[in-house]
Amino acid sequence: MNNIETLKFLEPDEIPHLVEKYGTPLFVYDLPTIKKHYDYFCQIPNPYGLTVRYSVKANPTRAILAQFNKLGASFDVSSVWEARRCINAGIDANKILITAQEISEGWETLCKAGMEFDAGSLQQLKTYGEKFPNTQVSIRINPGFGSGLVKKLTSGGNHSSFGLWFEQFDEAITLAKHYSLTIKRVHLHIGSGHDSAVLEKTVNRALELCAKVPSVTHLNLGGGYKITALNSDPHYDHHAMGSRVSASLEQFQRETGRKLHLEVEPGTFSMALSGSLITRVIDVVNTGDNGYRFIKIDGGLTEIMRPSYYGALHPLVVVKHDGTLETNDIDEQMVCGHCCIAGDSLTPVAGNTEDFTPVLLARAEINDYLVVERTGGYAASMSVKNFNSYPEAAEVCRVSKGAYHIIRERQTLEQMTQNERDLPLI
Numbered sequence: 001m002n003n004i005e006t007l008k009f010l011e012p013d014e015i016p017h018l019v020e021k022y023g024t025p026l027f028v029y030d031l032p033t034i035k036k037h038y039d040y041f042c043q044i045p046n047p048y049g050l051t052v053r054y055s056v057k058a059n060p061t062r063a064i065l066a067q068f069n070k071l072g073a074s075f076d077v078s079s080v081w082e083a084r085r086c087i088n089a090g091i092d093a094n095k096i097l098i099t100a101q102e103i104s105e106g107w108e109t110l111c112k113a114g115m116e117f118d119a120g121s122l123q124q125l126k127t128y129g130e131k132f133p134n135t136q137v138s139i140r141i142n143p144g145f146g147s148g149l150v151k152k153l154t155s156g157g158n159h160s161s162f163g164l165w166f167e168q169f170d171e172a173i174t175l176a177k178h179y180s181l182t183i184k185r186v187h188l189h190i191g192s193g194h195d196s197a198v199l200e201k202t203v204n205r206a207l208e209l210c211a212k213v214p215s216v217t218h219l220n221l222g223g224g225y226k227i228t229a230l231n232s233d234p235h236y237d238h239h240a241m242g243s244r245v246s247a248s249l250e251q252f253q254r255e256t257g258r259k260l261h262l263e264v265e266p267g268t269f270s271m272a273l274s275g276s277l278i279t280r281v282i283d284v285v286n287t288g289d290n291g292y293r294f295i296k297i298d299g300g301l302t303e304i305m306r307p308s309y310y311g312a313l314h315p316l317v318v319v320k321h322d323g324t325l326e327t328n329d330i331d332e333q334m335v336c337g338h339c340c341i342a343g344d345s346l347t348p349v350a351g352n353t354e355d356f357t358p359v360l361l362a363r364a365e366i367n368d369y370l371v372v373e374r375t376g377g378y379a380a381s382m383s384v385k386n387f388n389s390y391p392e393a394a395e396v397c398r399v400s401k402g403a404y405h406i407i408r409e410r411q412t413l414e415q416m417t418q419n420e421r422d423l424p425l426i
């Protein structure tokens with residue numbers, strides 16, 4: 001019995017059909033899976049109300065945003081640009097909370113329209129207070145410690161610039177008073193792929209800060225909830241986490257008489273397993289008796305940089321050219337992308353951005369397909385766009401087997417170069 005990965009929602013015989021119709025590389029997002037994951041988060045135990053904000057950075061394509069809007073989600077954005085994409089998707093500004101490293105030009109217009117502002121530093125609080133005195137504001141804190149899949153994804157702790165350092169909270173209270181701001185929400189996001197025990201510890205620290213400010217009505221825990229992507233990944237029970245956080249909120253209520261509304265911002269959990277990247281095997285090479293067998297695919301860093309950037313492992317599934325799965329002819333193989341850079345590998349050593357290692361896969365031949373799973377979030381939105389001038393891949397939504405809608409066309413060369421201007425040759 002081998003332990004090779006399997007397809008998440010696609011059926012193997014859909015793949016040749018999808019490729020024929022839309023080409024490769026191709027992102028396919030599954031609407032029933034999106035809905036299932038969103039519903040799971042809506043059922044997180046909470047004693048005094050819950051808001052689920054879809055974290056737009058995971059996947060900001062308009063049709064995806066509109067889908068979350070239809071499901072009833074609120075939104076977490078990381079820039080005014082993400083906020084504008086929400087507005088363009090028909091989302092009301094008052095469903096958006098901005099938590100950004102950069103407060104770019106035009107942010108005031110969005111706040112006037114109803115977007116809520118989450119200050120991540122004393123300077124951001126000052127900027128907001130000067131423009132919008134006598135209004136409500138949120139404060140993102142860095143609780144002093146965090147947790148994430150890798151350090152690059154850990155946004156709590158003294159190595160991270162995200163959020164107001166918790167020891168500066170009193171200064172923030174003074175600054176808020178200066179501008180007659182009401183602090184409505186305390187927000188934290190300790191990292192993506194965090195350990196929930198660490199999150200629960202930070203909740204206690206956040207509640208100590210909430211206790212100091214009677215106007216706080218909302219506690220936002222950010223995102224970062226782990227998912228079961230690989231066969232070797234454990235199952236994570238986020239409802240159990242919700243129950244434990246609820247107990248802390250109830251304790252807080254007994255001590256202060258205040259009922260805090262809970263907010264969560266799942267990005268990965270909402271989208272990662274709702275998307276698959278279909279690629280075509282374009283070459284198979286080997287590096288001799290002491291080397292490896294390499295499968296080269298027509299996608300890579302240009303669609304998914306997580307393996308190279310974090311050493312993140314994605315489930316990889318070979319589908320034969322005729323749309324069947326091979327379960328007997330299994331081999332250890334490396335998978336590399338189409339970019340002309342040695343680091344374009346999809347088989348890193350876990351958590352290591354320098355080394356590669358083969359994985360067990362059905363033996364692939366040229367013109368077979370390789371499906372990269374866990375690519376609904378932080379893939380299309382975070383790839384090395386247009387490196388080697390490969391066009392951005394197309395994106396398709398799957399309603400059910402056989403029912404697909406294109407939601408982003410494959411980029412053309414004209415679109416890739418449309419902002420370039422000639423230089424008079426001297």
Ligand SMILES: Cc1ncc(COP(=O)(O)O)c(C=O)c1O
Nearest residue numbers: 055189192223224265266267268
């Ligand atoms: C403030 C905030 N909220 C939510 C998220 C979403 O995290 P994840 O996609 O890991 O759930 C992030 C990710 O960086 C974030 O910075």
